[in-house]
Amino acid sequence: MSRRDWDDDDRLIIVDESDSSSGIAAFLLGAAIGAGLALVFAPQTGAETRRTIRRNAKKAGEATKRAGEKVSDALAQAKADLETRIDSAKSSLDLKKVQVSRAVDAGREAAKAARDDLERRLAEQRSDEVRRAADHDAGSGT
Secondary structure, X not given: OOOOHHHOOOOOOOOOOOOHHHHHHHHHHHHHHHXXXXXXXXXXXXXXXXXXXXXXXXXXXXXXXXXHHHHHHHHHHHHHHHHHHHHHHHHXXXXXXXXXXXXXXXXXXXXXXXXXHHHHHHHHHHHHHHHHHHHHHHHHOO
């Protein structure tokens, strides 16, 4: 029995957790190299091959430019959306500040009114007590 018999039934599973954009870049690079090699080995004259290479390079340049413009437009739109959300959040925050300030002012007014009312009632109670004591003293003759 061979030393490798124990792992003949085991399957080796490889999981590639790398960034998928590098796989796309590798694919595109391979496609470009393959297209270039196909042009080089195609049964065309040198002038036809150069013309084809120039035409394909121009198309690739235009496609790259369009892709760049799309990315630029998407970034500009994302920036505008973000600025709108920031402005909305600032406005909402300013509104909340005003509401809190008004609530604090109303609380202070209510506390002052309650304190004034309590002081008035205490003053009335004291004057009633003084009057009763004076009436009591006057009635007892002392």
